[in-house]
Amino acid sequence: MPDDVILETRKLTKEFHGFVAVNSVDLRIRRGAIHALIGPNGAGKTTVFNLLTRFLPATSGSVIYRGEDITRLRPAAVARKGLVRSFQISAVFPKLTVLENVRVALQRKLGTSFHFWRTQRTLAVLDGRALELLAAFDLDDYAHAITVELPYGRKRALELATTLALEPELMLLDEPTAGMGREDVGRVVALIQRISAGRTILMVEHNLSVVADLSDTITVLARGSVLAEGSYSEVSRNSAVLEAYIGAEQ
Amino acid sequence: MIAAGFNRAQWGYAVLVVVGLAAPFYVYPVFAMNVLCLALFASAFNLLLGYSGLLSFGHAAFLGAGGYVTLEVIRAWRLPIELAIIVGTVVAVLLGIIFGALAIRRSGIYFAMITLGFAQVVYFLVLQMPWTGGEDGLQGVSRGKLLGIVNLQGNLAMYYFVYAVFLAGFWIIHRTIHSPFGHVLRAIRENEPRAISLGYDVDRYKLLAFVISAGLSGLAGSMKALVVQSANLSDVHWHRSGAVVLMTLLGGMGTTLGPSVGALIVAALENYLASYGSWIAVITGGVFIACVLAFRRGIVGEIRALVKRSF
Ligand SMILES: Nc1ncnc2c1ncn2[C@@H]1O[C@H](COP(=O)(O)OP(=O)(O)O)[C@@H](O)[C@H]1O
Numbered sequence: 001m002p003d004d005v006i007l008e009t010r011k012l013t014k015e016f017h018g019f020v021a022v023n024s025v026d027l028r029i030r031r032g033a034i035h036a037l038i039g040p041n042g043a044g045k046t047t048v049f050n051l052l053t054r055f056l057p058a059t060s061g062s063v064i065y066r067g068e069d070i071t072r073l074r075p076a077a078v079a080r081k082g083l084v085r086s087f088q089i090s091a092v093f094p095k096l097t098v099l100e101n102v103r104v105a106l107q108r109k110l111g112t113s114f115h116f117w118r119t120q121r122t123l124a125v126l127d128g129r130a131l132e133l134l135a136a137f138d139l140d141d142y143a144h145a146i147t148v149e150l151p152y153g154r155k156r157a158l159e160l161a162t163t164l165a166l167e168p169e170l171m172l173l174d175e176p177t178a179g180m181g182r183e184d185v186g187r188v189v190a191l192i193q194r195i196s197a198g199r200t201i202l203m204v205e206h207n208l209s210v211v212a213d214l215s216d217t218i219t220v221l222a223r224g225s226v227l228a229e230g231s232y233s234e235v236s237r238n239s240a241v242l243e244a245y246i247g248a249e250q
Numbered sequence: 251m252i253a254a255g256f257n258r259a260q261w262g263y264a265v266l267v268v269v270g271l272a273a274p275f276y277v278y279p280v281f282a283m284n285v286l287c288l289a290l291f292a293s294a295f296n297l298l299l300g301y302s303g304l305l306s307f308g309h310a311a312f313l314g315a316g317g318y319v320t321l322e323v324i325r326a327w328r329l330p331i332e333l334a335i336i337v338g339t340v341v342a343v344l345l346g347i348i349f350g351a352l353a354i355r356r357s358g359i360y361f362a363m364i365t366l367g368f369a370q371v372v373y374f375l376v377l378q379m380p381w382t383g384g385e386d387g388l389q390g391v392s393r394g395k396l397l398g399i400v401n402l403q404g405n406l407a408m409y410y411f412v413y414a415v416f417l418a419g420f421w422i423i424h425r426t427i428h429s430p431f432g433h434v435l436r437a438i439r440e441n442e443p444r445a446i447s448l449g450y451d452v453d454r455y456k457l458l459a460f461v462i463s464a465g466l467s468g469l470a471g472s473m474k475a476l477v478v479q480s481a482n483l484s485d486v487h488w489h490r491s492g493a494v495v496l497m498t499l500l501g502g503m504g505t506t507l508g509p510s511v512g513a514l515i516v517a518a519l520e521n522y523l524a525s526y527g528s529w530i531a532v533i534t535g536g537v538f539i540a541c542v543l544a545f546r547r548g549i550v551g552e553i554r555a556l557v558k559r560s561f
């Protein structure tokens with residue numbers, strides 16, 4: 001595997017009771033790129049994410065991350081290696097404060113997460129960094145609000161801030177702009193652009209203008225298989241892709 | 251806001267400490283001790299249900315094991331009381347590690363069923379093993395002297411010993427909830443997949459919570475057995491596992507004081523209704539249903555919500 005490839009899948013396959021949701025997918029993600037995974041609903045994009053992060057076991061095939069086969073690791077171990085995902089449905093800790101959400105992510109590095117005899121005041125050393133992250137996402141005004149009370153777009157921003165707190169090498173974003181108004185979408189696009197510096201991003205995205213703005217490479221998935229791959233202009237001229245999209249819309 | 255740098259919760263605790271100190275002069279000390287032991291048991295259970303989201307239906311096993319083992323090592327090995335309590339607690343911890351290691355991967359009803367199954371095995375063992383006294387249980391074990399000095403045969407001395415142990419246990423639970431570990435536990439309860447995606451091996455955190463809960467339940471069982479100087483099958487019976495669920499929900503799960511309030515209510519009902527025989531179960535059941543319908547968050551949970559709304 002060449003050095004500039006951070007993640008590679010080989011014939012990655014997932015079957016659910018005989019239904020093949022992901023069919024022999026070969027992906028190669030270049031280090032430092034923003035790579036988009038697109039395709040109609042039900043194409044298998046979220047399932048690919050689940051396979052990469054080990055939230056689901058693959059039926060066959062393998063996942064190679066930084067030259068290491070991670071196909072059999074536990075999901076938390078994958079995350080600790082710097083391959084961190086977000087979720088299609090907003091993933092926050094609703095009853096924790098906004099600050100605490102980010103702090104939970106920062107906390108692991110202290111190495112005291114099993115220390116039940118210490119006071120949580122020892123976590124205050126992380127508050128500075130947590131506030132910094134929140135400020136970068138315009139969330140510092142909400143730092144002490146209970147997360148469930150945040151507007152939807154802010155929750156997604158918080159999710160990004162929390163993911164970023166881990167300083168992942170490879171970030172997987174599942175539909176980061178889903179359900180957002182145009183204003184929020186613009187903000188998230190700018191955020192993704194900003195956080196992509198020094199890391200690799202693989203994202204599932206439905207909004208094609210977001211994909212066009214952000215991504216270096218696009219892989220199109222349809223019915224579990226790779227249909228096409230290339231730059232936005234290449235993919236958008238591909239007749240098979242157009243057909244799959246139009247076919248799926250009707 | 252309030253003098254002497256106390257916040258509202260600390261004032262609450264201060265009042266409780268005073269009430270606890272005065273209690274044996276107003277109520278029968280053995281009753282008060284029983285309440286304290288059940289309160290510690292329910293609080294330990296709440297660490298699991300209220301703060302980790304795990305419903306164990308086998309916690310009687312830990313309570314019973316702590317009690318039986320403590321009495322037996324006093325009787326057979328002549329261990330001093332404080333060592334006997336430690337041995338009883340350690341056995342409960344070991345049981346917790348075994349139960350937990352096998353049950354923790356499951357969730358919801360499956361977790362409850364596996365813990366129930368284990369507790370039934372423990373019940374069976376207690377019934378069959380030669381040293382546990384079968385149907386009769388263990389009886390007439392002397393409390394002895396604390397540190398070889400303080401004679402605990404007197405109920406007042408014993409009360410303050412039980413009370414000190416209760417406060418220590420309660421403090422451990424409080425510390426755990428408000429520790430870096432407790433912080434992760436809350437995150438897991440709120441959104442488990444997200445906690446995993448942040449790199450936490452959630453099963454290990456749940457296991458530690460389970461073991462702490464089991465150990466403190468064993469401690470409560472040790473103390474309870476010493477109070478009544480006996481241990482019997484009702485301590486390991488599944489009724490007991492059910493009763494602790496009831497106490498916790500009644501008082502308010504996920505609240506610090508709820509389980510203790512629940513334990514007090516259940517113990518008081520059982521005490522005052524003792525003459526009604528088997529009608530106790532029906533009456534406590536009725537009270538439970540009424541409370542759950544009227545106060546869905548439990549008594550303390552409702553009070554807390556009320557206080558929050560009005561300030
Ligand atoms: N856990 C599961 N069990 C059974 N079928 C599933 C499961 N997860 C996804 N699928 C099916 O796999 C297909 C791909 O789903 P998904 O990966 O969520 O698609 P996408 O994210 O591209 O919209 C769908 O047909 C879906 O119904």
Ligand SMILES: [Mg+2]
Nearest residue numbers: 045046047088
């Ligand atoms: Mg999806």
